[in-house]
Amino acid sequence: MKTRGKILALSTAALMAAAPIASFAEAPVNGAEIINEQALDQNATIADNAMKVQNLTTLIDAVKSAGLAEELMGEGPYTLFAPTNDAFAKLPAEAVNDLMKPENREMLRDVINAHLVEGEFTPQMIDELLDSDESPEEVVIPANVEVDRDSNTVVLTTVSGEQIRVEKGTGEELILRDGMGNLVTTLAKDIEQSNGVMYFVDGVLMPVS
Template identity: 30%
Template sequence: MNNPKMFLKIAAVAVMFAAPVSAQVAEPAPSDSAAVAPADAAPPAETAVAVDPNSVVGNVLATPELSTLAEAVKAAELVDDLSQPGPFTVFAPNNDAFARLGAGTMEQLLQPAAKEQLSGLISYFVVPGKLTQADVVAAIEAGGGKAEVKTVQGDTLTATLDEGLVKLTDGQGNASYITKSDVQASNGVVHVVNGIMVPAQG
């Protein structure tokens, strides 16, 4: 696996993310492999940076079910960072995942004063190198049923299989499932997940 420079801004996630596990756990959903966002979709007009629509961030910006993540990436000023050569693997929470956060949480995180906290959270969704779903499954099998992947944020996600679906457990024990896998990008790959992954506190 390549090890690109860890240039994303790293910050501790605020205590507001220490939500009960029940608020974060998402039920498994059928996997939809290779659900590629339209390559010719233009990024939102408010994005100042010229974005390659085929990059991981271009895919996020062009995918309707990832519009909340797209807004967060822009607020954290990470569009340019995620446009770099990488490669990157992005575990991208869908809009429903963000909707399950506590009331007002996203509104707070999108404020300029919370940019470092938001950047730290988003960097926990990103793994250096390109990992397809087949790569993740192979690592799980090689690890005797689980595999740990280190994120750009510095903490790890634990991948396991649950009835054939890839399950990701974060640092607080919250579970998310890959619902759309292997969205190929020019600088990596995107997997859509149905939960918010939060690093361990402290």
């Protein structure tokens, strides 16, 4: 339990230092190239496509260590907010190395599952949910979704019960806030898969518990 607290504390501190919270809608937006984009197949699963992308090697190693590859090859649909290698590099190397150890497998699963949501939440779906107060009869709000009218955000509940607050950015990007208050931004474009949709993100979302 002490090790878990140490890792989460280090990880959260690193993220807070890298992306200080000033204003939810004013988070910085960074560009990102999808390396091997031409190899991606919309008929493949999230896991199959993620393994082809050179920007996601740390995430793939984590997914394999956590034993979640089979889940990401399942029927879904899922939405995965996939941290890039640069996103993981913002965390202390000691924390990432500790997470990959067999004895910390459950902890690693918690971190990965904090990025995974049941359902296919494309940018268009987010738009529809935010506009659902104008045409509620046309939009079915899933059980793992709340729409916060006051802040114009969509709250997604992950497969592990964590909450991610999603807001539209100034362009095509989405801005995400986890339960610890960390902000991350989607990069490049969303990528549709046979079992859902995947986004690149510039930071690691942290579980609260």
